[in-house]
Amino acid sequence: MSLVIKGGRVIDPVNRVDKVMDLRIEKGRITRIGRGLSADKVLYASGLWVVPGLIDIHVHLREPGFEYKETIETGSHAAAAGGFAAIACMPNTNPVNDTGSVTDFIVTQARKSALVHVFPVGALSRGQKGETLAEIGDMAERGAVALSDDGKPVMNAELMRRGMEYARTFGLPVISHCEDMNLAAEGVMHEGEVSTRLGLPGIPSASEEVMVERDILLSELTGAALHIAHVSCKGSVDRIREAKKRGISVTAEVTPHHLTLTHESLASYDTNLKVNPPLRSEADRQALIEGLLDGTIDAVASDHAPHNIAEKETEFENAVFGMIGLETSLSLMLRLVHEGILTPSQLIERMSSGPAGILRIRDWDLREGAPANVTLIHPGMVFNVDADRFRSRSRNTPFNGWELKGKAVCTVVSGKVVFEDKHWKTSGKG
Amino acid sequence: MPKKEKPNTREVRIIDREKMNALINQLAERILEKNQDLSEVTLVGIRSRGTHLARRIAEKIFEKCGNRVPVGILDITLYRDDLRSRIDQPMLVRTEIPGPIEDRNIILVDDVLFTGRTIRAAMDGIMDMGRARMIQLAVLVDRGFRELPIRANYTGEYVPIKSDQTIRVRFAEDGEEDGVILREVP
Amino acid sequence: MAWGKRKDLLGIEDLSREEIETILDTAESFKDVSRRQIKKVPALRGVTVVNLFLEPSTRTRTSFELAGKRLSADVINISASGSSIIKGESLKDTACNIEAMNTDILVFRHSKAGAAHFLSKVLKCSVVNAGDGAHEHPTQALLDLYSIREKTKRIEGLTVAIIGDIAHSRVARSNILALRKMGAHVRVAGPATMIPAGVEKLGVDVTYKIEEAVEGADVVMMLRIQQERQGKNLFPSIREYSRFFGLNRARLKGAKKDILIMHPGPINRGVEIAPDVADGPYSIILDQVTNGVAVRMAILFLYSGAAL
Numbered sequence: 041m042s043l044v045i046k047g048g049r050v051i052d053p054v055n056r057v058d059k060v061m062d063l064r065i066e067k068g069r070i071t072r073i074g075r076g077l078s079a080d081k082v083l084y085a086s087g088l089w090v091v092p093g094l095i096d097i098h099v100h101l102r103e104p105g106f107e108y109k110e111t112i113e114t115g116s117h118a119a120a121a122g123g124f125a126a127i128a129c130m131p132n133t134n135p136v137n138d139t140g141s142v143t144d145f146i147v148t149q150a151r152k153s154a155l156v157h158v159f160p161v162g163a164l165s166r167g168q169k170g171e172t173l174a175e176i177g178d179m180a181e182r183g184a185v186a187l188s189d190d191g192k193p194v195m196n197a198e199l200m201r202r203g204m205e206y207a208r209t210f211g212l213p214v215i216s217h218c219e220d221m222n223l224a225a226e227g228v229m230h231e232g233e234v235s236t237r238l239g240l241p242g243i244p245s246a247s248e249e250v251m252v253e254r255d256i257l258l259s260e261l262t263g264a265a266l267h268i269a270h271v272s273c274k275g276s277v278d279r280i281r282e283a284k285k286r287g288i289s290v291t292a293e294v295t296p297h298h299l300t301l302t303h304e305s306l307a308s309y310d311t312n313l314k315v316n317p318p319l320r321s322e323a324d325r326q327a328l329i330e331g332l333l334d335g336t337i338d339a340v341a342s343d344h345a346p347h348n349i350a351e352k353e354t355e356f357e358n359a360v361f362g363m364i365g366l367e368t369s370l371s372l373m374l375r376l377v378h379e380g381i382l383t384p385s386q387l388i389e390r391m392s393s394g395p396a397g398i399l400r401i402r403d404w405d406l407r408e409g410a411p412a413n414v415t416l417i418h419p420g421m422v423f424n425v426d427a428d429r430f431r432s433r434s435r436n437t438p439f440n441g442w443e444l445k446g447k448a449v450c451t452v453v454s455g456k457v458v459f460e461d462k463h464w465k466t467s468g469k470g
Numbered sequence: 471m472p473k474k475e476k477p478n479t480r481e482v483r484i485i486d487r488e489k490m491n492a493l494i495n496q497l498a499e500r501i502l503e504k505n506q507d508l509s510e511v512t513l514v515g516i517r518s519r520g521t522h523l524a525r526r527i528a529e530k531i532f533e534k535c536g537n538r539v540p541v542g543i544l545d546i547t548l549y550r551d552d553l554r555s556r557i558d559q560p561m562l563v564r565t566e567i568p569g570p571i572e573d574r575n576i577i578l579v580d581d582v583l584f585t586g587r588t589i590r591a592a593m594d595g596i597m598d599m600g601r602a603r604m605i606q607l608a609v610l611v612d613r614g615f616r617e618l619p620i621r622a623n624y625t626g627e628y629v630p631i632k633s634d635q636t637i638r639v640r641f642a643e644d645g646e647e648d649g650v651i652l653r654e655v656p
Numbered sequence: 657m658a659w660g661k662r663k664d665l666l667g668i669e670d671l672s673r674e675e676i677e678t679i680l681d682t683a684e685s686f687k688d689v690s691r692r693q694i695k696k697v698p699a700l701r702g703v704t705v706v707n708l709f710l711e712p713s714t715r716t717r718t719s720f721e722l723a724g725k726r727l728s729a730d731v732i733n734i735s736a737s738g739s740s741i742i743k744g745e746s747l748k749d750t751a752c753n754i755e756a757m758n759t760d761i762l763v764f765r766h767s768k769a770g771a772a773h774f775l776s777k778v779l780k781c782s783v784v785n786a787g788d789g790a791h792e793h794p795t796q797a798l799l800d801l802y803s804i805r806e807k808t809k810r811i812e813g814l815t816v817a818i819i820g821d822i823a824h825s826r827v828a829r830s831n832i833l834a835l836r837k838m839g840a841h842v843r844v845a846g847p848a849t850m851i852p853a854g855v856e857k858l859g860v861d862v863t864y865k866i867e868e869a870v871e872g873a874d875v876v877m878m879l880r881i882q883q884e885r886q887g888k889n890l891f892p893s894i895r896e897y898s899r900f901f902g903l904n905r906a907r908l909k910g911a912k913k914d915i916l917i918m919h920p921g922p923i924n925r926g927v928e929i930a931p932d933v934a935d936g937p938y939s940i941i942l943d944q945v946t947n948g949v950a951v952r953m954a955i956l957f958l959y960s961g962a963a964l
Contacts, residue, residue, distance in 0.1 A: 242852075309774060
C-alpha cells in the first residue's frame with residue numbers, strides 16, 4: 041500500500057529544501073517527491089510542515105525495573121504523540137543497561153511494543169558505579185548507539201579517559217552528564233539569589249563547567265566523540281563553542297525546559313521544576329538560546345524523566361529530579377520560532393538531523409530512497425497542555441495548563457502512521 | 471471602624487444634643503447618689519463609644535464634686551461569643567484599666583444596652599483581670615430585646631424599638647454631632 | 657490597622673509592612689493578657705490547634721502551645737517520633753489525617769525548606785510555618801521585631817547586624833525580609849562559607865569582620881552555630897569559629913552604648929556568644945522568649961478567622 045503526504049510545506053534541512061510538495065511513501069521508504077502525486081492513502085498536509093521525523097536523544101524509558109513510571113511501550117506512545125520518530129533511552133534502568141543482554145532486552149522489547157525507533161544508550165561503567173568499564177563491545181554489537189553513565193557522572197577522570205578510548209574503538213560517542221558530584225553536593229536547585237531566598241541548597245554552575253572542561257580535555261586527549269548532555273549554563277556554552285573552534289569532536293544538547301524557564305519559577309516550590317541540571321538564571325537561558333542559534337548546541341533533547349506522583353508530591357528536597365518532556369518538547373521549542381529567534385528549518389535541524397548526526401544515525405532526511413520517518417507539524421494550532429491526556433505513564437510536568445501554539449499532528453515511522461492528532465484529520469482515501 | 475451607611479436608610483434624631491447632655495448629667499448624679507465612696511470607683515468604658523460616655527460621665531462627676539474618677543478602656547473582642555462567626559476579623563485595641571481591679575467598684579459604661587451579650591463578655595473580661603468587689607452597669611440607651619438576664623443599674627433612657635430599627639449614639643469625639651439616631655433598616 | 661484575610665502564614669515574604677504592624681499591635685494586647693494573674697482569654701474556645709513538629713524543638717513548640725492555651729484553643733502536639741512519619745507514612749498523608757480530625761490551625765515545623773508551602777497546597781486548614789529548613793521562621797522574626805520595637809519604639813532607620821551562619825539560618829532569612837520591609841538597615845556577617853550566594857540582592861550589606869558589623873549597629877542578632885555543621889567544612893573548628901566570629905565584651909568596645917543583643921536560642925555559651933554578653937545589660941534574649949508567646953497568640957488569633 042502506498043501513502044502520499046499531500047500539499048505540505050516540506051522542510052528538510054539536510055537537503056536545504058523548503059517548499060510545498062507531495063511525498064510518496066512505499067514499503068517504508070520515500071519513493072517520490074514532487075507534485076500531483078497519488079496513492080492508495082492520502083495525508084492532507086496543506087498548511088502543515090512536513091519534516092524529517094524528530095529525534096529525542098535523551099529519554100528515560102524506565103524499563104526494565106521501573107515500569108510503574110514508564111515502559112518502552114508507553115514512552116514510545118508519548119514520543120509518537122510528540123512528533124518523535126526515534127528516541128534514545130538512557131541506561132539507568134534496573135538492571136542497568138550495562139551488558140549486551142540488557143541491551144538486547146530493550147531492543148527486543150522495543151521491536152515488540154514500541155511505536156517509534158528506540159536506540160539504547162549503554163552504561164559506560166558497570167552498574168553506572170564509575171569503577172570499572174562496562175562490556176561496551178557487547179552492547180555495541182546488540183544495538184547500543186552511545187555510552188553514558190548519565191545521572192551518575194564518572195567522577196574518576198582516568199576511568200572516563202579509558203571509557204572514551206574504548207568507546208572510540210567501537211565507534212560510539214560518549215554522552216556526558218557534566219556534574220561534579222562533590223561540588224553539587226546536596227544541592228537541589230541553581231545556586232544564586234533565588235536558592236538563597238528559598239533556603240534550598242544550591243548547585244553552582246561551576247559544578248557543570250568544571251566537568252565540561254574536563255571532558256573536553258579528555259576528548260582532546262583521546263580523540264573520542266564527546267556529547268555534552270543537557271547544557272544548562274552560559275559557561276558551558278562558552279567552553280563548548282571554544283572547543284569546537286579548536287576542532288575537538290564535541291557536540292551538545294539543550295532541553296526545552298532550560299530554554300523556557302529559569303530558577304525564578306521555583307518560588308512556588310513546585311517539585312515538577314526540580315530537574316538536574318537545575319533551571320538557571322535568565323542570563324544562562326539567553327546564552328543557551330544563543331548557543332542553539334549559532335550551532336554550538338547541536339540538538340534539542342527533552343531529558344524525559346517520568347516519575348510517579350508520590351515521588352514528586354513531597355518536600356522539595358526529598359522529591360526526585362526530572363520532568364517528562366516528550367509530549368511538550370516540540371510545542372515549547374516552536375515558541376522560539378514564533379518569537380522569530382529560530383527559523384523553522386533551524387529548529388527542525390536541531391530536532392532531527394542534528395541529533396541523528398550525534399548518534400550517527402544515517403539517512404535521516406527527506407530524500408527519495410530514504411527510510412520514511414516523517415513528522416507533520418501544525419505550526420499554528422493553539423492548545424492547552426493537559427497532562428491527564430498524556431500517553432506517558434507519568435504526569436510530572438510543570439507545563440500542565442500552559443497555552444502553547446503548534447504541535448505535531450501526525451508521525452510516520454518507517455512508512456507507518458503511528459500517531460494522528462484526533463482534532464486534526466489528515467488522512468483520507470487516495 | 472465605622473460601617474458604610476446604606477444609602478436609603480431613614481434616620482430620625484430621637485435625642486438631640488441638649489437632651490443627651492441632660493441624660494449624661496442624670497447618669498452622673500445617680501452614680502454619685504448610689505456610690506458614697508468615690509475613691510473605690512473605676513469607670514470602665516466598653517470601646518469605643520462606651521469609652522466616650524465613660525469620659526463624659528467622669529467629667530460631670532468632677533464638675534459636681536471635684537473628684538477625679540479613673541476611667542479605663544475595655545476591648546471585649548477576645549470575650550465575644552460570636553467571634554468566630556464574624557466575617558471580618560475584628561481588630562484588637564489594647565485594654566487599659568488604671569490600677570488593679572482587686573476590690574474596686576467597677577462601673578461598666580456602654581452607649582446602648584441591647585441583647586446583653588456585650589455586657590456578659592465585658593464582665594468575663596473584668597473578672598479575668600481580678601476580683602472586683604462589685605460590677606455595675608451604666609448605659610445611655612436601653613433599646614430592649616434582651617437575650618441574657620442582664621439589667622443596667624443606671625439607664626439614661628428606655629427606647630423600645632422594633633426589630634427592623636437600630637439605634638446609634640453619636641459623639642462629638644468621633645467628629646459627629648452629639649445625639650441618638652433611630653434608623654429604619656429597609 | 658490592616659488585615660487582609662489570609663489562610664496561611666508561610667513566611668515574612670507574604671506579609672506587607674502594614675500587616676506586620678497589625679500583628680505587632682495585636683500582640684501588645686496579648687502581652688497584657690500574659691501579664692495577668694488569669695493568663696487566659698476565651699477567644700479561641702473550640703478551635704483546634706495542632707503543633708506538628710517534625711524537627712526537634714522545645715522553645716518554639718512550647719511557645720505556640722502556651723499561646724494556644726492562653727487563647728483557650730485545644731492544643732495538641734505531635735513530634736516526629738510520635739508521628740507515623742517514622743513508620744514510612746508520607747508527609748501528605750500524615751497532614752491529611754491530622755486535618756481530617758477537623759483541625760483549624762496546623763503549626764508546622766520541618767527540616768526541609770518549602771515543606772510548609774507544600775502542606776498549604778494540600779490542606780484546607782490554616783498552616784502556620786514554625787520553621788522550614790533553611791527557608792523561613794516567620795514568627796521568630798515577628799517576635800524579634802516586637803522585641804526591638806518594645807525597646808526602641810521604632811524599627812525604621814535602625815541598623816541591625818545579623819552574625820553567624822546566614823546560609824543555613826531561617827531566622828536570618830525571615831529577619832532580613834522583615835527588617836527590610838520595616839525600613840531597617842541590615843548587615844550580615846560571618847565567614848564567607850556561611851554567606852549565601854546573592855544575599856546582597858535581599859538588600860543587605862555583607863562583611864566578614866564581626867567588629868565592622870557591630871560598629872554603629874543598634875541591634876546585634878547572634879545566630880546559633882549548629883555543632884553538626886562542623887564536619888561540613890564551613891569552618892575548621894568550633895574553637896576557631898568562636899575566636900573569630902563569637903561575640904564577646906572586647907568586640908563590643910566600638911558598639912553603641914544602648915546596643916541591643918539578641919539571640920533566637922538555644923545559646924551555645926562561649927561559642928557564638930560569651931556568657932557575660934548573653935547575660936549582660938544589653939541582652940534582651942529573655943524578652944524575646946516572653947514576647948514570643950504574645951506574638952504567637954496574635955498569629956493564632958488573626959489566622960483563626962481564616963479556618964472557618
